[in-house]
Amino acid sequence: MTLLVEVFVRDPGGQMRILDVPDDLYQSAGFENWRTDVWGSRPVRALGARFFPQLADGDLVVEPEEVPHLLCETALLRIHLDPIAHATEHPRTVEEHRSQIHRRLRIIEDFARWALRTGGGVLIW
Secondary structure, three states: OEEEEEEEEEOOOOOEEEOOOOOOOOOEEEEOOHHHHHHOOHHHHHOOOOOHHHHHOOOEEEOHHHHHHHHHHHHHHHHOHHHHHHHOOOOOOHHHHHHHHHHHHHHHHHHHHHHHHHOOEEEEO
């Protein structure tokens, strides 16, 4: 299983409507076990991250007004990518794991920028 990233808008009644994903966007935010092993890990929490650790307990819904903060948090994780990769090492090498985390952060940033352009929010589930 993989975690998916989506962009959503709220209809006038407040219901979430997920937007169709363009063909050129890859949606993976990591593997299902990354909920706890990476995004909800002790090193990520120690940085003061507040969005990513929510994935350890369920889906992450970032409302439109919070999307800029999600972008800041992805930048924070990117700055600390090496210690996160070392502390959350998987069966692959640390360098491969670091590259995978970097790629997933880039995907999440792409969706967050799309959400900003459309006035939407970000859903990772």
